Amino acid sequence: MGANDSGPIGQAVRRREDQRFLTGAGQYTNDVVMAREACAYFLRSPHAHARIRSIDSKDAKAAPGVVAIYTGEDLVGVNGLPCGWLITGTDGKPMNEPPHPVLAKGKVRHVGDPVVMIVAETLNQAKDAAELVVVDYEVLPSVVNVVDALKPGAPQLHDEAPGNRCYTWALGDQAAVDAAFAKAHHVAKVDIVNNRLVPNAIEPRAALASYSRADESYTLYVTSQNPHVERLLMTAFVLGLPETKVRVIAPDVGGGFGSKIYLYAEETAMMWASKHVNRPLRWVAERSESFISDAHGRDHVTHAEMAVDKDGKFLALRVTTTANVGAYLSTFASCIPTILYATLLAGQYATPAIHCEVTAVFTNTVPVDAYRGAGRPEATYVVERVANQVGVDLGIAQDEVRRRNFIRTFPYVTPVALTYDTGNYDATLDEAMRLADVAGFAVRKAEAAKRGKLRGLGYSSYIEACGLAPSNIAGALGARAGLYEAGQVRVNPTGGVTVFTGSHSHGQGHETTFAQVVAGRLGIDIASVEIVHGDTGRIPFGMGTYGSRSLAVGGTAIVKALDKIVAKGKKIAAHLLEAAEADIEFADGKFTVAGTDRSKAFGEVALAAYVPHNYPLDKLEPGLDETAFYDPTNFTYPAGTHICEVEIDPETGVTEVVAFAACDDFGNIINPMIVEGQVHGGLAQGIGQALLEQCVYDRSSGQLVSGSFMDYAMPRADDLPSFKVGTKVTPCTHNPLGAKGCGEAGAIGSPPALINAVLDALASVGVKDIQMPASPHRVWQAIQAAKAGTAAAA
Amino acid sequence: MSIPLSLTVNGKTVTADVDARTLLVDFLRNDLALTGTHVGCDTAQCGACTVLVDGRAIKSCNVLAAQVSGARITTIEGLAAADGTLHPMQAAFKECHGLQCGFCTPGMVLSALDLVAHHPHADERTIREALEGNFCRCTGYQNIVKAVQMGAATMSK
Numbered sequence: 001m002g003a004n005d006s007g008p009i010g011q012a013v014r015r016r017e018d019q020r021f022l023t024g025a026g027q028y029t030n031d032v033v034m035a036r037e038a039c040a041y042f043l044r045s046p047h048a049h050a051r052i053r054s055i056d057s058k059d060a061k062a063a064p065g066v067v068a069i070y071t072g073e074d075l076v077g078v079n080g081l082p083c084g085w086l087i088t089g090t091d092g093k094p095m096n097e098p099p100h101p102v103l104a105k106g107k108v109r110h111v112g113d114p115v116v117m118i119v120a121e122t123l124n125q126a127k128d129a130a131e132l133v134v135v136d137y138e139v140l141p142s143v144v145n146v147v148d149a150l151k152p153g154a155p156q157l158h159d160e161a162p163g164n165r166c167y168t169w170a171l172g173d174q175a176a177v178d179a180a181f182a183k184a185h186h187v188a189k190v191d192i193v194n195n196r197l198v199p200n201a202i203e204p205r206a207a208l209a210s211y212s213r214a215d216e217s218y219t220l221y222v223t224s225q226n227p228h229v230e231r232l233l234m235t236a237f238v239l240g241l242p243e244t245k246v247r248v249i250a251p252d253v254g255g256g257f258g259s260k261i262y263l264y265a266e267e268t269a270m271m272w273a274s275k276h277v278n279r280p281l282r283w284v285a286e287r288s289e290s291f292i293s294d295a296h297g298r299d300h301v302t303h304a305e306m307a308v309d310k311d312g313k314f315l316a317l318r319v320t321t322t323a324n325v326g327a328y329l330s331t332f333a334s335c336i337p338t339i340l341y342a343t344l345l346a347g348q349y350a351t352p353a354i355h356c357e358v359t360a361v362f363t364n365t366v367p368v369d370a371y372r373g374a375g376r377p378e379a380t381y382v383v384e385r386v387a388n389q390v391g392v393d394l395g396i397a398q399d400e401v402r403r404r405n406f407i408r409t410f411p412y413v414t415p416v417a418l419t420y421d422t423g424n425y426d427a428t429l430d431e432a433m434r435l436a437d438v439a440g441f442a443v444r445k446a447e448a449a450k451r452g453k454l455r456g457l458g459y460s461s462y463i464e465a466c467g468l469a470p471s472n473i474a475g476a477l478g479a480r481a482g483l484y485e486a487g488q489v490r491v492n493p494t495g496g497v498t499v500f501t502g503s504h505s506h507g508q509g510h511e512t513t514f515a516q517v518v519a520g521r522l523g524i525d526i527a528s529v530e531i532v533h534g535d536t537g538r539i540p541f542g543m544g545t546y547g548s549r550s551l552a553v554g555g556t557a558i559v560k561a562l563d564k565i566v567a568k569g570k571k572i573a574a575h576l577l578e579a580a581e582a583d584i585e586f587a588d589g590k591f592t593v594a595g596t597d598r599s600k601a602f603g604e605v606a607l608a609a610y611v612p613h614n615y616p617l618d619k620l621e622p623g624l625d626e627t628a629f630y631d632p633t634n635f636t637y638p639a640g641t642h643i644c645e646v647e648i649d650p651e652t653g654v655t656e657v658v659a660f661a662a663c664d665d666f667g668n669i670i671n672p673m674i675v676e677g678q679v680h681g682g683l684a685q686g687i688g689q690a691l692l693e694q695c696v697y698d699r700s701s702g703q704l705v706s707g708s709f710m711d712y713a714m715p716r717a718d719d720l721p722s723f724k725v726g727t728k729v730t731p732c733t734h735n736p737l738g739a740k741g742c743g744e745a746g747a748i749g750s751p752p753a754l755i756n757a758v759l760d761a762l763a764s765v766g767v768k769d770i771q772m773p774a775s776p777h778r779v780w781q782a783i784q785a786a787k788a789g790t791a792a793a794a
Numbered sequence: 795m796s797i798p799l800s801l802t803v804n805g806k807t808v809t810a811d812v813d814a815r816t817l818l819v820d821f822l823r824n825d826l827a828l829t830g831t832h833v834g835c836d837t838a839q840c841g842a843c844t845v846l847v848d849g850r851a852i853k854s855c856n857v858l859a860a861q862v863s864g865a866r867i868t869t870i871e872g873l874a875a876a877d878g879t880l881h882p883m884q885a886a887f888k889e890c891h892g893l894q895c896g897f898c899t900p901g902m903v904l905s906a907l908d909l910v911a912h913h914p915h916a917d918e919r920t921i922r923e924a925l926e927g928n929f930c931r932c933t934g935y936q937n938i939v940k941a942v943q944m945g946a947a948t949m950s951k
Contacts, residue, residue: 018888021896022880024830024870028897031829124815202834202842202931203897254832254897255931287835507895507932677891680934709839709929717935718922746934 009520012673015512016526017505026252029206029221034280037208038067040270041126041283043116043133044292045108048142048364048702049155052106052135055116060132065125068277069133070117070269072103078272081263081328082237085335086478087167087360095167095360098158100328102238102265102272108137109157109327110364111704112292117269119277142364142702146301146322149361157327157362164362166325166334171342171416172355177307180316180353184307188389194378195772196299196324196695197688198712199371201506203254204290207267210280217245218274222267224250224534225260225504226544229481231536233263233331239272243536246271250534253506257685258370259294260506261546262331266293291707296695297371299324300337300378306351306386312396314405316353317345319382323360326367333369334360339477340375340465340547346414347383348425348461348639349405354415364702370546372685372747373464380462384752388459388759398459398756399429399438402641406461418465420637421733428663428728429461432641435661435724441645454648455658456761460753463639466741467552469632484631485549486541487557489518489565491624493610495603496528499561502542503554504534507681508743509674510550516670517555517737521562523589524602540627548741551670552636556735560628568624569605575616576600576608636732636740640664642683642749644757650765653780655758657687661724662749667732667740675742679725682746688715689747690754690772713773766790797860803828804872812859819843821859822869830870830900834929841928844901845869851908853927870900883907883945892941894932902928902938910946918943 020026057069080099087095099105104115116133120126141155148154149164157164181187201223208221218241224230227248234248235241253260270281285293301322307315323337342356373380391401403426412420433439438457445455468474471482488500499518503510511531519526532538545554566586573591574581583594592599600608608615609624645659662679669675692713696705706712731738751772758774759767766786770778795814800807803826812821822828822845833855834842843855846868873881880888883903893899902925909916909924916924921942922935930938 014888015891017896018893019878019880021893021899022870022884022887022903023874023878024828024900026830026896028829028832030833200931201895201897202840202929203832203895204834252896254834255895257931284833287837287840509894673891677894677933677937680936681894681932682934684934685931708837709835710837714839714929714931715934716929717925717939718919720922720935722918722936722939723934 007520007523008516008526009670011671013512013516013526013671015509016515017509017511028203028252028254029208029223030284032208032221032251034208034210036279037282038119038121038277038279039123039126040281041118041123041130042114042266043118043130045104045111045113045115047108047137047139048111048144049140050108050137051140052104052108053138054136056134057116060118060129063125063129063132065121066129067119067121067279068273070103070273071115072101072105075102075269075272077240078102079238081265081268082233083329083334084331084480086480087169087334087338088478089167090170095334096161096165097329098160102268110366111702112366113327114265117273119273119281144363144365144697144699144702146324146361146363149363150322157364161362166329166360166362168357168359169338170355170357173353173415174355176353177316177318177355181307181318184315185310186308186393188306188308188386188393190304190385190389192302192381192385193771194298194300194302194381195689197297197371197693198291198695199257199259199294199297200714201255201257201259204285204287205260205264205294206284207270208280208282209267209270209274211275211278213278217247218271219247219249220267220271221249221251223253223260224248225253225256225506225546226542227504227534227536228502228542229544230263234268234271238268247537249537250504256506257372258297258374258546261544262295262369288708292366292704295330295367295369296326297368298378299368302382304382304386306390308390312390312394312401312404314349314351317351319345319356321356321358323358324363324365324368325360326363326365328367330367330369333367335478336370336375337378341379343416343418344376344379344463344465345383345416347380348407348463350407352415365697372682373744374547376464376744377748377751380460380748381752384460384462384756388756399433402429402459402461419634421634422730423637423639423665424728424730425461425639428640428665431663431726431728432643432661435663435726436643436645436659438643448647454650454761454764456646456757456759458644458753458755458757458760459641460749460756461641462749463637464744464748465635466548466638467632467636468547468549469635471631483543484629485543485554485557486627486629487554487561488540488627489558489561491565491606493607495606496530497522497524498530498532499558500532500539501554501558502539502544503550504545508545508550508678513551513670513674514555514558517558518562521559522602523587548638548743551737551739552732552735552741553630553632555737555739557628557630559736560630561626564626564628565624568626571620572605572608572615573600576614633734636667638664638666638740638742638745640745640749642753644750644753646754646757646761648758648761648779650783653776653783655691655774655779657691657721657754660721662746663726663728664742664745665728665730666742668729668738669727676725678742679746680723682744683723683750684715684720686747686750687720687754690751690774692719692773694773799859799863801863802866804869814860816859817855818857818859818862819854822854828869828871832897832900834897839929841901841905842898844904844928846904846907849911851905870903882948886941886945886948890937890941890944892933892938898928898930902930906942906945909942910949914946914950916946
């Protein structure tokens with residue numbers, strides 16, 4: 001049975017979740033209401049780096065409506081927030097892992113570091129009381145960028161991290177790389193900054209924490225992408241509570257993009273306090289708080305060199321990266337610039353030798369962690385910028401330089417620890433070029449030139465690794481958690497199917513896609529399938545949604561549970577049909593005795609399982625409810641080519657994205673409409689990074705300059721073109737759906753395509769380099785500098 | 795200070811006494827339990843809180859409840875028919891996959907209605923410019939633009 005000939009699988013089924021979202025009936029965390037609620041408010045550090053001399057909350061405690069006030073010293077028995085991945089450095093030592101207190105103790109290390117939690121009857125009373133708290137700070141010098149942080153004499157954040165170093169880590173064969181460089185015809189070099197980004201899901205983080213004296217249990221509604229992970233980290237590592245006493249519910253969540261994976265200080269402090277005040281506590285981040293407390297993304301400084309032969313064939317890649325992890329290690333901060341970065345540096349190319357060294361650095365900034373793509377956009381940006389440079393240096397067309405180096409034999413073992421199972425990079429490049437009408441570009445460029453505009457075309461042939469796996473290998477690399485997913489399929493007595501998934505949907509449309517999988521596989525009406533997610537009280541377990549894993553890993557767990565349902569159904573049907581189990585076939589919702597017209601419908605079998613009057617009770621338990629845990633045997637490898645066309649006004653430096661084409665290979669597709677939507681969204685974020693978005697800290701004060709939507713340029717509708725997207729399919733070889741994942745591709749592939757296009761456009765005026773984002777100011781300056789350089793040279 | 799308020803919300807007359815500093819969005823969400831109107835920022839940039847006041851799209855996080863006394867307010871809850879049949883603009887958003895997480899969606903739909911009222915046959919560029927005040931972080935806007943075009947076409951029939 002192919003994936004595309006089975007009922008709703010492969011169809012653009014309209015989303016089942018849309019009715020509630022379109023009528024205002026969605027239930028987000030801040031829409032949940034409890035009796036006797038109080039409000040929590042966090043007083044945060046106004047300084048990037050300071051010692052706390054004292055905190056005086058006497059007047060605040062006496063303010064109207066105040067219920068309680070807590071500082072870091074008050075949270076007795078509360079441990080620091082943990083990091084989920086241990087990186088071992090090149091020196092053989094574990095990474096430096098300084099404490100990450102829930103509320104600051106002794107020192108504050110970034111603007112926004114939470115210092116005091118105020119609980120009051122109303123939010124305004126809590127805010128008014130916060131004004132009365134006197135924190136006496138001894139302001140210390142601060143450091144916000146990695147280059148400054150590594151200098152001798154730089155301000156030191158943590159005693160546990162001398163020189164502000166978290167770790168220096170490396171991957172690949174350095175000797176082989178050195179040998180290849182020694183005999184290279186040419187070395188292409190790039191110096192790049194991967195700009196710091198703020199995820200900015202439109203729903204701000206929020207929590208509603210409550211405690212029940214009746215059974216000493218806690219319930220937390222929270223904006224989370226992975227409620228089970230949140231519960232595990234909070235109970236086992238921080239609060240020392242049994243998991244049995246904590247229920248975490250992530251109801252409708254308004255976007256995540258990585259920023260809602262992590263265990264944060266706010267909900268942790270609120271859980272603890274909810275017992276102490278015996279009241280439900282509510283907190284919702286204001287956007288200005290989100291900017292200084294949600295984990296940020298990217299922030300790498302990299303030098304990369306590609307050794308090539310005279311034909312542009314890649315011989316070796318050498319990469320040195322310094323990664324900013326912020327003031328503390330967020331939940332998965334350590335593995336992003338290492339395991340999820342350096343392993344992707346082969347890209348789509350058969351580069352024989354690769355070496356990458358990464359130094360992770362603490363700075364007085366918000367912690368940095370996974371943001372849509374998480375390490376893979378940074379790797380793609382390195383590979384595709386340096387590949388572009390090879391083409392420019394040797395005068396080889398950009399598609400041709402890529403074709404000369406594509407991997408074409410699978411499985412392919414890269415020099416950076418991955419095994420690609422399948423792919424067809426020529427097919428996605430060809431289709432992207434067709435979508436982009438590359439053939440007509442010269443005419444468009446000439447036409448633009450007549451109007452005084454500069455046109456450029458940029459390529460990016462990316463690969464990513466999704467569905468992070470398998471657990472044992474990840475464990476050997478330092479993961480402190482498993483990477484499987486759980487799914488439970490409960491067939492109800494009347495034939496309706498409830499599916500409990502550990503994956504979480506915060507925009508991805510799982511209630512539709514997963515229902516398509518279940519309805520297609522069982523041959524039943526999609527309307528009789530209900531998908532339940534986001535509640536540790538209802539779902540067996542789950543690792544949640546990140547790394548484009550939901551279908552490949554979460555969907556496969558459901559398929560495995562469905563297989564068990566069908567296997568048990570066959571036993572029941574064999575009994576009902578008085579046939580041998582081996583003779584029962586299941587298709588189109590019917591159990592049939594092979595070669596006959598004798599069959600039982602799925603619903604009849606379900607009813608027999610729950611009303612087992614005619615049932616093999618001596619051999620088989622009643623009921624039809626199965627759970628599966630699926631641990632993938634390999635990553636999946638979505639790949640594709642993105643081509644960006646820009647037009648630049650040299651008088652103003654304004655860059656317009658006039659066209660963007662993307663052809664991606666996500667393996668088999670369940671719902672093409674949803675997949676296309678995921679690509680669109682990813683492209684918008686990638687174009688946002690390359691053209692608009694820039695998180696700026698003031699170098700001397702450590703203040704976040706771009707701390708609101710007035711200062712941080714989010715992509716708006718009129719910043720973007722209509723994208724041309726297409727897909728090619730090589731099914732993933734190691735999961736039954738043949739699915740690879742599509743959530744991050746847009747954000748991974750697009751930034752280098754855009755910057756390569758800008759460089760192509762500006763080549764004629766002598767500009768050789770530009771950093772993201774290609775803002776008008778930066779482009780204009782680059783043009784002026786190039787002109788001045790040309791003039792000086794003349 | 796408490797202020798008496800009388801207005802029409804989704805066709806129903808509402809009277810209340812509100813604290814003078816109550817924002818319209820908080821009045822809608824907390825007093826009337828109309829939680830479809832969302833708050834996504836604190837600088838009137840994101841547009842998640844957009845509602846119609848006398849037919850005009852406004853950001854309800856930036857208006858005091860007291861300022862709209864006597865006005866006719868439409869929130870996202872006021873668009874679909876009583877039997878759940880979606881308004882043509884809502885239906886178009888569903889048909890075109892113009893939403894993902896759903897958080898910006900109510901504001902986006904209401905802004906779209908304001909746009910269509912002024913430009914029933916808007917082209918893509920006009921739609922993109924008119925939606926500048928509404929952020930969506932999920933969709934890349936392309937399907938929202940399509941939805942607005944489809945919704946407008948259906949409404950003009």
